[in-house]
Amino acid sequence: MKRLTFLLFTGLMGFSAQAQTVHSPGNKLTLSFQLSPAGEPTYQLRLGGRAVLKPSRLGMLLQGLPALDQGLAVARVDSSQHDDTWTPVWGEVQQIRNRYKELAVTLQQATGNNRQLVVRFRLYDDGLGFRYEFPQQPNLQYFTVQEEKTEFNLPANHKAFWIPGDYDSNEYTYSTTRLSEVNSASIEPIQLKSDPKRIQTPLMLKSDDGLYVNIHEAALVNYPAMMLDVDTQRFGLRSHLVPSATGAAAYLQAPEHTPWRTIIVSNKAPEVLASKLILNLNEPTKFPTTDWIRPQKFVGVWWEMHVNKASWNYADTSNIKLSGTDWSKLKPNGHHGANTANVKRYIAFAAKHGLQSVLVEGWNVGWEDWANNWKEEVFDFVTPYPDFNVQELQQYAASKGVKLMMHHETSSSVTNYERRQEAAYRFMKQYGYDAVKTGYVGRIIPRGEHHDGQWMVNHYNRTAQKTGENQLMVDMHESVRPTGLHRTYPNWLASEAARGNEFNAWSSGNPPEHETILPFTRLMGGPMDYTPGIFQIKLESWNPQRNQGKQVHTTLAKQLALYVTLYSPVQMAADLPEAYEQRPDAFQFIKDVAVDWDDTRILAAEPGDYLTTARKAKGTEEWYVGSITDENARTQTITLDFLTPGTTYEATIYADGKGASWDKNPQAYQIRRQKVNSKTTLKLQLAPGGGAAISLKPVRK
Missing domain, CATH: 2.70.98.10 (Beta-galactosidase; Chain A, domain 5)
Known part of the structure; x- marks a missing residue:
């Protein structure tokens, strides 16, 4: 009313x-x-x-x-x-x-x-x-x-x-x-x-x-x-x-x-x-229909590049002249991630586990020639590398009931991207892509403009409008921080616009308190593509020489909890398939957890310290709970009074294991199950840098 x-x-x-x-x-x-x-x-x-x-x-x-x-x-x-x-x-x-x-x-x-x-x-x-x-x-x-x-x-x-x-x-x-x-x-x-x-x-x-x-x-x-x-x-x-x-x-x-x-x-x-x-305070959407907009979970050819197991670029550039390069005559460098066989592996994994999409980064020519060059013409967004067969992958993904997610890294040559957007979106529609992740790494072209200035703000909004007119969903990285415009452009599913999980792979990382602050800061304006779900916390196993001492600064259980505490309608299962195959019991939570909700309850919160959130999955009676802490161990006591009275639920609790901690023992976790109802109180023991994730499903009589 x-x-x-x-x-x-x-x-x-x-x-x-x-x-x-x-x-x-x-x-x-x-x-x-x-x-x-x-x-x-x-x-x-x-x-x-x-x-x-x-x-x-x-x-x-x-x-x-x-x-x-x-x-x-x-x-x-x-x-x-x-x-x-x-x-x-x-x-x-x-x-x-x-x-x-x-x-x-x-x-x-x-x-x-x-x-x-x-x-x-x-x-x-x-x-x-x-x-x-x-x-x-x-x-x-x-x-x-x-x-x-x-x-x-x-x-x-x-x-x-x-x-x-x-x-x-x-x-x-x-x-x-x-x-x-x-x-x-x-x-x-x-x-x-x-x-x-x-x-x-x-x-x-x-x-x-x-x-x-x-x-x-x-x-x-x-x-x-x-x-x-x-x-x-x-x-x-x-x-x-x-x-x-x-x-x-x-x-x-x-x-x-x-x-x-x-x-x-x-x-x-x-x-x-x-x-x-x-x-x-934002305007309602102007799109005449929105039934084509679908919240989703995805995997992708992405993390393996961050952990130095594969590369975005196709060829070694030491002996080639990039201008006018005939890519078909070059040999691969041997570790290009976006090749047809590897992408098929991800598609098969997504299909097996009910994940809707597969993101592929590094599929298009130009990655050898863009970093820090402040160059106008790098990517054309329609030309794949020789080892990436667009049509074959389209057919394979369709046969598996999985969608491919496009990646458009602009190299911050935004004038170049704007000239090519219409052709790029036609290419997407032709090959069955209905979502795109855009990127704006580097200094902006036109030179002198800033990521957060009026010129770029207008570009982000035009991109949301243009993708929407083509019934395409968009996830923007390195963009201005959101201000609620996903109400006006509901196809603008998420942005990065903050320090995401990837920083754990190639920098000093994100301190354990980071994810307890983000909901009170960056996420106030809109969803973030944080890319949670890293199971192989210690990164040396992927590449011992280049990843020595690197790790994600959370426990494995906290990575699960982030799917609830850091809201987004587009959530990535960010680790490699083999990491999930080694721990199928923990991966079950990622498969189960929703990305669209009918109700949300913030059960406990203190910026920089802890957060416990409960959410009711869209159109169901299932609830999911995420609880996280900073570098300090905590006990979080929650009452399940948000559950439907008189209904019994099975709670599956994914918790930090004995002796777990983000720095010394991050992969220790335990899973237990118990029957609960709206009068039940649960006591969650959170390890330093840890967390807990809970699925609550009604028991069928």
Whole structure:
């Protein structure tokens, strides 16, 4: 049922009651808006009697025009309230309630030829969203945003979970410090060295008295991503927009609006994770049909390259001239992973175990000539290597009931990719591919643009639109971090946009706390393709010489739990088939666990420490539980009161084995089964860096 009520209050220029106060629908939060004596717009937010944000300034700095940040008067105030329920195409819950009160303040600046700016607030019981709007007006048509003057002034020196404000990468481990201690000067940059006090969103904060605050953005369209500059003395945050190649932030034409700036707040950590505020601030999908969009699990020719068992490239480049190379005349290097026989092996494995798709990386010519060259023409996305038979693999996959997943590594030559997208998508349709993983490794072309700037944001959104128009699903890697646009583009199944599991294969790895922080940071905006499911934790067995000392920084049981705690509608069984064949009992959980859900319950959570999540599989009575910890061993006690009363379930518990730990004994696990019901309490013993995964299936009478 939908219910919509509008209330409207308007005023004239010089509106006397400039202070406006709005209470959230359930009276949990209070928003106050006011102009300072200098005509500066300010807002503040409270949860009950507690300050969430102190008075914080708003405003826009425009290039070549007077700034819209002071000397403003209130021309009009509109308020409304909204309450409806909508059904996502896929997701963590079956239905989502969208209930808020809205305040829209139209500001006018006499010294700027009466230019107008609207600040629109939507206040929910779990947080606030606001954005700037530029109405159509004679004195502001084409304009350039230099910067915003958006502030988030905290009342105290909160604990913060943050990564550096790199314009081109978010693949960092998280630092946990006080706001006063934020400083990335000693952190080695992945792409671009940032201002040492500049950090990325989503930013997770916790006060000393137990208030949890998350700051991010929603519906990032035609605009650069927002970073945050930290005032380490006054504990304030100020927006910083990723610049374009010219140094400006955004080129706009009225009417236009910015993304929503979001603040999610609660005195309970699980409620932050349960919030749907960011999704609610995005537009519904414009696709006429969505039945072709299918959440799925997949395997792939991928991890074997990361562990140095195979290569992406086909030939040794030491004695060849790459320009104009006739690939049919070259001999393989002997360890090219994307060859027909090897891909068939993965297809057969997927078919045997009920996995829907097989990703193949390194199938197309060009891998010998792209890394770090900042080269315009590398890949054409339609020419396979000589040992990759597209038609034969199409026929074999179809005979097994398995789909092949395309891979488009752009080498960050995005102009090249955009020129070739239509041909690439026709090629996919011709050979039966209905999903593509895109990649953006390296420095962006056009040169000078950034991964998180307006130009690239528009590219990601155009790619989601174009793939959707072709009824193709997309999973983007090295993209800007998500902002809930999977509601608008439900074919945009996931992104990477953070430090994934692969970093365990060729770097210092991800510390055990990493996966307990990600849900409170990166995943607040949307699903992540984290690539869980690594069973061969110690990587030396794949290549002793090149993998010496390398390992995944979790236990095997925690890898299973990640399928539940790190939400995504597209989940990879990331290890090699032989790793799963050695442990079929543990692999059973990956085969069973769902990727689309009717209900989600956050049973216990603390950022940086632990997380326990329960989910109900779409269209069934089956539940799955994942519980993970950081480097500390923990006991997690959970009550199964979310189960249907009066129904008996069989619980299969995949737990850390005796003496398990992420560093010394990561592959020790145990599996036990017991009958449970809604009154049962389970005690889970989590090893250091460990976890537990549980499947709960009704017992048939």
